[in-house]
Amino acid sequence: MATIREVAKVAGVSVGSVSRYLNGYRLKKENMENIQQAIEELQFKENIIAKGLKNKKTLAVGVVINSLTDVFATSIVSYLETFLEQNNYSILICDYNGDLDRLKIKLDFLYNRSVDGLVIFHLEEKLPILEKMQNEGVFIVAVDAPIKDFTSDAVLIDNYAASYQATSKLIEYGHKQIGIIAGDTSKYIGKQRLLGYEMAMKEHGFYNQSFIKLSDYTRETGRKKTLELLKEEHLTALYTVNYYTTLGAVQALRQLKLEVPEDISLVGFDYFETFDIFSPKLNVIVQPVKQIAEKISDVLLRKLQGIDIDTYEKIELSTDILWRESVKKIN
Amino acid sequence: MATIREVAKVAGVSVGSVSRYLNGYRLKKENMENIQQAIEELQFKENIIAKGLKNKKTLAVGVVINSLTDVFATSIVSYLETFLEQNNYSILICDYNGDLDRLKIKLDFLYNRSVDGLVIFHLEEKLPILEKMQNEGVFIVAVDAPIKDFTSDAVLIDNYAASYQATSKLIEYGHKQIGIIAGDTSKYIGKQRLLGYEMAMKEHGFYNQSFIKLSDYTRETGRKKTLELLKEEHLTALYTVNYYTTLGAVQALRQLKLEVPEDISLVGFDYFETFDIFSPKLNVIVQPVKQIAEKISDVLLRKLQGIDIDTYEKIELSTDILWRESVKKIN
DNA sequence: CTGAAAGCGCTTACAG
């Protein structure tokens, strides 16, 4: 727990010189060597707190996700943590489990912690605290969905194109009766994912409103809506718009003793290893998790370094589709 | 971004008084009111960094888990984050994905951040950095497994009893040929979970070494080992010692077209919602996730408040068993 | 290139 002051004494220089050395300035060669030696001798570790007090920087980034048990979000956070750590930024993580009041508490908490940056997942409504933070110089990156009426950097995927492609591909395979278990279409992601499907269906004249069920991204609702939809309509294919909905659909198909792809084809969203216990292997839209994390950290680190501070980027990444065994060609 | 100094000026008192007020000391009633008013007027927010510099406290706790996509660990962290946040502590989260070098880097990072506490999951080998941190006053809590030759608080579950109970229950149901896909038995958890099984089997004279396969907690190895085991031995029941191994076993049984529980009974470890897409519903050992988080934060917060600083607790929580449809009674 | 000094926003022992 030596301080810069002790290092200075041992090295025979002033504290200012030690500070400069630590911050990469060039000193007289001899001084640099002496300082380095003193640092090692004393096992000096710089005090990030004290540094932060002067610099008005905490080297901390708040990350807010809905749930820490959401594998999609945490797999992004996992990469992000590594990238930021490599740049000496730590992550303060918070989740709020869909409770808006808790979200506000957590944001207040991060505000009080004076984080330098904030990464916020799937939030669409602007909150006053966000503006306050932004005004005080906190860089905010929205992930998954842009925040309405709020200018910030955003890293998104092209949800519309993802759905459009998946649906088109099903159509290519001869399907016309394609159902969708959509998400909350009052929100950005849900809307985009539904629109892409609708566009593809309309282009081929297959659009039918009764093929559409709205759900809430949970497994259980996904399961119920799938059961409902299949009771009402005869479908040859089904498209489910997120991981948990896909799980629910799989469960429903099993309850109905429908075989995939013999009885019905299935395309899901978001790949996770767990899916591979299903046979046949599901066809799924894959989000570029690592790339998303890279973009978030790129955008954020640039700003944190003071580069292009007042231009905002909205980055939209394309998705991939893992085409395996759960879709059958029909005529 | 008002400071204590400005508040003092507006309230007509000294900075010391404002500081005392903020820290809960009683002042003259009038002064307290003036200070409170000034705080609101100026929207004063205390600077945790500056506070930390004086107090030598960061109000931050490092949390190290193997993988941010491990739902078991993150569900504990989710509770933990809430409990700590309520006490004004933030969580710095790190994962290392099984890479010991990365683990060391992350621990160094947390050391440099001067965290006040450290929660470290499933680490068994002591590392020099841990001793260094402990010597400098960082409170360390081991979760999942105790750290060998290292004295710290620990929050564990009774793995031995969990296995013993599960196996005994299978025996009660008439099973004698009970296989186990165990974990890494060179490690604490793997060993304990195997020992409990062995003890139950031995007590009834059913022990047979060929019923045992060692695995590595991954789905894929779990799958392979299950296939091997069932090719070699005729079993009426199988016990799998963690979540991912259980997933692998389910997959293997499916490949072999074995029905649960008609053809073979199955007991798994760790309950997660995902399991419920399987029919029949699996019988699983359940760890008390929320309680684990509570104990971690209790132990840690006490120490952080300076209570019982030099006694260490090893808390072993009992598990529960969710007994549902995947075990058949036989005679 | 480098030292002396002021200051970041707090806390707290000291004196009254």
Next chain:
DNA sequence: CTGAAAGCGCTTACAG
């Protein structure tokens, strides 16, 4: 109960 002052461990404009 409270003010003045020193100090936590750094950074940096200023002067040389």
